[in-house]
Amino acid sequence: xxxxxxxxxxxxxxxxxxxxxxxxxxxxxxxxxxxxxxxxxxxxxxxxxxxxxxxxxxxxxxxxxxxxxxxxxxxxxxxxxxxxxxxxxxxxxxxxxxxxxxxxxxxxxxxxxxxxxxxxxxxxxxxxxxxxxxxxxxxxxxxxxxxxxxxxxxxxxxxxxxxxxxxxxxxxxxxxxxxxxxxxxxxxxxxxxxxxxxxxxxxxxxxxxxxxxxxxxxxxxxxxxxxxxxxxxxxxxxxxxxxxxxxxxxxxxxxxxxxxxxxxxxxxxxx
Ligand SMILES: NC(=O)C1=CN([C@@H]2O[C@H](COP(=O)(O)OP(=O)(O)OC[C@H]3O[C@@H](n4cnc5c(N)ncnc54)[C@H](OP(=O)(O)O)[C@@H]3O)[C@@H](O)[C@H]2O)C=CC1
Ligand SMILES: O=C(O)[C@@H]1CCC=N1
Numbered sequence: 368x369x370x371x372x373x374x375x376x377x378x379x380x381x382x383x384x385x386x387x388x389x390x391x392x393x394x395x396x397x398x399x400x401x402x403x404x405x406x407x408x409x410x411x412x413x414x415x416x417x418x419x420x421x422x423x424x425x426x427x428x429x430x431x432x433x434x435x436x437x438x439x440x441x442x443x444x445x446x447x448x449x450x451x452x453x454x455x456x457x458x459x460x461x462x463x464x465x466x467x468x469x470x471x472x473x474x475x476x477x478x479x480x481x482x483x484x485x486x487x488x489x490x491x492x493x494x495x496x497x498x499x500x501x502x503x504x505x506x507x508x509x510x511x512x513x514x515x516x517x518x519x520x521x522x523x524x525x526x527x528x529x530x531x532x533x534x535x536x537x538x539x540x541x542x543x544x545x546x547x548x549x550x551x552x553x554x555x556x557x558x559x560x561x562x563x564x565x566x567x568x569x570x571x572x573x574x575x576x577x578x579x580x581x582x583x584x585x586x587x588x589x590x591x592x593x594x595x596x597x598x599x600x601x602x603x604x605x606x607x608x609x610x611x612x613x614x615x616x617x618x619x620x621x622x623x624x625x626x627x628x629x630x631x632x633x634x635x636x637x638x
Contacts, residue, residue: 376401466633469503496522
């Protein structure tokens with residue numbers, strides 16, 4: 368079995384660990400290096416996972432996953448590069464770090480060491496993530512296939528050119544937060560209309576789950592699905608008119624542009 372070391376046991380590191388274990392990955396084939404000691408202890412007790420140092424994790428793993436913040440990227444990769452990396456065993460690095468290009472890592476590693484950049488999202492915690500892969504300069508087809516196999520156990524996998532990853536980050540990396548914000552706003556609005564918070568939450572969550580399932584399973588576009596809810600002169604038309612006149616589409620366009628620009632900027636400043 369492929370041995371995976373997760374460097375950084377924060378939110379996305381934990382989502383990956385939990386998703387892999389849930390999908391049947393053996394805990395003995397996973398380790399985590401997390402510098403915040405009480406967090407490392409929490410992960411060990413929740414998942415039974417071995418916690419270790421970056422050097423030990425890197426020496427023994429087939430796949431080294433970087434799940435630290437962009438500002439920690441350089442020091443972590445430098446520490447990994449100091450360890451006894453094994454060219455024979457075809458180790459590779461998978462970076463989940465937003466914004467930071469593979470070209471920033473490659474010169475710090477032994478010549479030709481493969482790096483794959485991935486933009487995952489937190490729904491991988493429940494096996495419903497989407498991971499978008501972009502191979503670095505030295506990653507071969509078999510490396511990409513290995514990473515695709517691992518990540519397909521926690522959701523869907525898509526491959527793009529690396530120059531599209533900042534846009535991908537804006538859409539699917541940050542995307543869950545937009546839906547959570549919409550859910551929060553709808554619950555608050557329901558409470559404002561006199562529903563209890565429990566009832567409003569239950570209605571919003573199930574409406575989101577049902578709508579997502581329709582989007583996933585139907586051949587119809589989001590527009591066609593929306594038309595089917597919109598009775599002429601009815602309640603939906605009244606609500607959608609308000610959302611549009613309050614600039615919903617423009618707000619999303621500006622929001623995603625800001626996320627993409629921020630991703631690019633994080634790649635530049637993470638030196
Ligand atoms: N959260 C998300 O939805 C997504 C996040 N990402 C990317 O994943 C990365 C992590 O994000 P997120 O999980 O949200 O952030 P967190 O802050 O929750 O997690 C990062 C973790 O890494 C730890 N860490 C930092 N340096 C080291 C080190 N040298 N050795 C071991 N552990 C270290 C941090 O510890 P400490 O706090 O003590 O510094 C922290 O616990 C980011 O680069 C982000 O861009 C990508 C897609 C989605
Ligand atoms: O907010 C962030 O920067 C990270 C990257 C995508 C999701 N979370």
